[in-house]
Amino acid sequence: MQKHFFFDLDNTLTPSKSLIEEAHISILKQLAEHADIIVVSGHGEADIRSHLTEALHGYFYTLGQNGNRAVTKGGEVLWNNSLTKEQRDAILAFIAKARASLNYVVRDENDIIEDRDSQIAFSLIGHHEDKAKKDAFDPRHEIRFKLLKDLASDVEALKAARVEVRIGGTTNLDFFEYGKNKGYNVNMFIKKMGWKNEDCIYIGDALFPGGNDETVVGVIETHAIKDYRETYDFLKKMLS
Numbered sequence: 001m002q003k004h005f006f007f008d009l010d011n012t013l014t015p016s017k018s019l020i021e022e023a024h025i026s027i028l029k030q031l032a033e034h035a036d037i038i039v040v041s042g043h044g045e046a047d048i049r050s051h052l053t054e055a056l057h058g059y060f061y062t063l064g065q066n067g068n069r070a071v072t073k074g075g076e077v078l079w080n081n082s083l084t085k086e087q088r089d090a091i092l093a094f095i096a097k098a099r100a101s102l103n104y105v106v107r108d109e110n111d112i113i114e115d116r117d118s119q120i121a122f123s124l125i126g127h128h129e130d131k132a133k134k135d136a137f138d139p140r141h142e143i144r145f146k147l148l149k150d151l152a153s154d155v156e157a158l159k160a161a162r163v164e165v166r167i168g169g170t171t172n173l174d175f176f177e178y179g180k181n182k183g184y185n186v187n188m189f190i191k192k193m194g195w196k197n198e199d200c201i202y203i204g205d206a207l208f209p210g211g212n213d214e215t216v217v218g219v220i221e222t223h224a225i226k227d228y229r230e231t232y233d234f235l236k237k238m239l240s
């Protein structure tokens with residue numbers, strides 16, 4: 001068994017943007033007796049901690065905002081990369097174009113963009129839209145792939161502003177500093193901790209091409225799961 005377990009959060013450890021299911025808390029605690037747990041998410045540190053609940057406080061490292069803010073189990077900040085004003089402006093310009101291209105009516109105009117300092121998350125229909133609606137929105141990522149294809153020249157403009165865009169969660173596009181993706185930051189973290197890449201594994205639901213977990217492929221061993229239920233089936237099998 002590996003010594004260090006890296007996990008995506010949304011749909012890997014928890015249902016998307018929701019609290020961990022009660023039955024799964026003890027499985028993670030059991031894993032923590034044998035291995036390090038590192039949570040790598042587009043979400044910020046506060047969201048990661050609240051979604052995994054007080055019960056798991058102190059059990060995991062956080063690599064929030066795709067790893068652009070790294071914090072130890074005890075709360076020490078190892079690094080924090082903020083977006084510049086120029087990068088923010090480029091991202092907001094892209095989102096405006098995307099919204100014009102999609103032409104959706106959304107329930108709450110103030111629920112579309114979340115600025116998380118190192119990352120901006122754009123939900124095509126709303127971060128807090130009804131969960132069933134979100135799950136049904138783009139399960140095969142076709143809407144978001146098509147959008148990125150339709151706006152290929154704008155994706156290039158983002159790149160020129162040193163911004164990377166990735167499909168994340170159930171309805172999101174995640175924007176962050178170019179190259180500072182999960183794969184890059186996981187590798188930085190392993191080096192910082194003095195760990196070995198071959199002792200690590202990454203579990204995620206978006207390891208497919210274009211997904212926000214894909215960049216970890218090749219950095220350490222990866223294990224793709226369809227949803228969070230599969231994650232715990234995998235862990236239970238490993239721990240038994």
Ligand SMILES: [Mg+2]
Binds near residue numbers: 008010169205
């Ligand atoms: Mg995910």
